[in-house]
Amino acid sequence: xxxxVAAKLHGIYVTDADLNYLGSITLDPDHxxxxxxxxxxxxxxxxxxxxxxxxxxxxYGERGSRCCVLNGAAARTCQVGDEIIICSSAYIEEHxxxxxxxxVLTFNRDNSVRDRMFYDGGIKDDGTMTFAVxxxxxxxALRDRIGANH
Numbered sequence: 001x002x003x004x005v006a007a008k009l010h011g012i013y014v015t016d017a018d019l020n021y022l023g024s025i026t027l028d029p030d031h032x033x034x035x036x037x038x039x040x041x042x043x044x045x046x047x048x049x050x051x052x053x054x055x056x057x058x059x060y061g062e063r064g065s066r067c068c069v070l071n072g073a074a075a076r077t078c079q080v081g082d083e084i085i086i087c088s089s090a091y092i093e094e095h096x097x098x099x100x101x102x103x104v105l106t107f108n109r110d111n112s113v114r115d116r117m118f119y120d121g122g123i124k125d126d127g128t129m130t131f132a133v134x135x136x137x138x139x140x141a142l143r144d145r146i147g148a149n150h
Contacts, residue, residue: 004097005119006090007035008104014082016069023072025086026061032061034113035103037088039042046085047075052077066111097121097129100139
């Protein structure tokens, strides 16, 4: 089994920090739905300003709020306004790399989604691995590919 990226919120901005909360990171369910991050799922958080790296679990905040709130001990690792990367992972067998298409969202300063993309890993006939960053969502890419073949 290999640990791989399953989803990523890249460059989302911290909107609040609550040291007295019992822990976790609070995220807008709209962002989580689009990236395929579940409530209670463990995520890695990487602070682009300080370099701090932590692990915690996701709870949902108010839908449409664009919130990104570090709670409990995690609140000590980030300041409001810090740009962070939130990454979930999955354990897969090597051959499953062609099946997983991690969704990646990038953000504007107000935490509106700027870009939607996905990672596309593959295996060539000779066994070598491939990797590409593709725009849009994997669902749209599949529809476009099927549509082009009909």
